[in-house]
Amino acid sequence: DAGVTQSPTHLIKTRGQHVTLRCSPISGHKSVSWYQQVLGQGPQFIFQYYEKEERGRGNFPDRFSARQFPNYSSELNVNALLLGDSALYLCASSLTSGTPYGYTFGSGTRLTVV
Amino acid sequence: GENVEQHPSTLSVQEGDSAVIKCTYSDSASNYFPWYKQELGKRPQLIIDIRSNVGEKKDQRIAVTLNKTAKHFSLHITETQPEDSAVYFCAATVMEYGNKLVFGAGTILRVKS
Numbered sequence: 001d002a003g004v005t006q007s008p009t010h011l012i013k014t015r016g017q018h019v020t021l022r023c024s025p026i027s028g029h030k031s032v033s034w035y036q037q038v039l040g041q042g043p044q045f046i047f048q049y050y051e052k053e054e055r056g057r058g059n060f061p062d063r064f065s066a067r068q069f070p071n072y073s074s075e076l077n078v079n080a081l082l083l084g085d086s087a088l089y090l091c092a093s094s095l096t097s098g099t100p101y102g103y104t105f106g107s108g109t110r111l112t113v114v
Numbered sequence: 115g116e117n118v119e120q121h122p123s124t125l126s127v128q129e130g131d132s133a134v135i136k137c138t139y140s141d142s143a144s145n146y147f148p149w150y151k152q153e154l155g156k157r158p159q160l161i162i163d164i165r166s167n168v169g170e171k172k173d174q175r176i177a178v179t180l181n182k183t184a185k186h187f188s189l190h191i192t193e194t195q196p197e198d199s200a201v202y203f204c205a206a207t208v209m210e211y212g213n214k215l216v217f218g219a220g221t222i223l224r225v226k227s
Contacts, residue, residue: 031213033214041219041220042203042205042218042219043158055212055213097212103148105159107156107157
């Protein structure tokens with residue numbers, strides 16, 4: 001049984017560019033959450049989606065957006081990249097919205113903005 | 115909103131000794147407290163969790179205690195081994211509000227053999 005898969009694993013972008021990160025949840029999981037982990041810090045919540053609807057949003061600028069597809073996979077989009085957006089972006093999936101059961105992280109996408 | 119503070123930021127112990135990491139949270143509504151272990155370059159992995167209706171939970175060499183009155187919870191690792199070396203994160207959330215985990219800043223644990 002596959003775990004949470006994220007792509008790409010590494011990415012280098014230039015300031016001002018746009019990036020799309022992808023996440024496939026564990027089979028049967030309907031909730032996907034996105035986190036940003038800056039080097040040396042704990043993960044910070046960006047978004048949660050459940051059944052294709054946004055269920056939570058963290059304290060991030062409007063340059064960050066996300067969506068969830070009918071197959072429960074998700075995309076995180078970041079526009080107008082800044083150097084400070086360099087981080088490990090983690091996706092986590094869980095069965096439902098209101099329970100942490102089976103809350104599992106993917107291995108992340110390492111984004112470097114130069 | 116919720117704020118989680120974690121101490122110490124680094125911890126070095128001799129193999130076989132115990133390690134304790136402490137976290138405090140601010141939102142008295144928080145009712146779920148997981149602990150994650152993250153090895154270098156890898157994803158955070160859940161090692162133990164506790165709900166607010168329980169004061170202590172053990173799983174082999176790992177235990178977590180929760181003091182709701184004081185709003186703090188701790189991770190205890192006994193008989194530490196070199197493979198316990200990693201970064202440990204505590205987190206807190208209100209389960210009913212969705213899966214937004216608020217993480218502490220992390221503790222780098224080094225087990226010296």
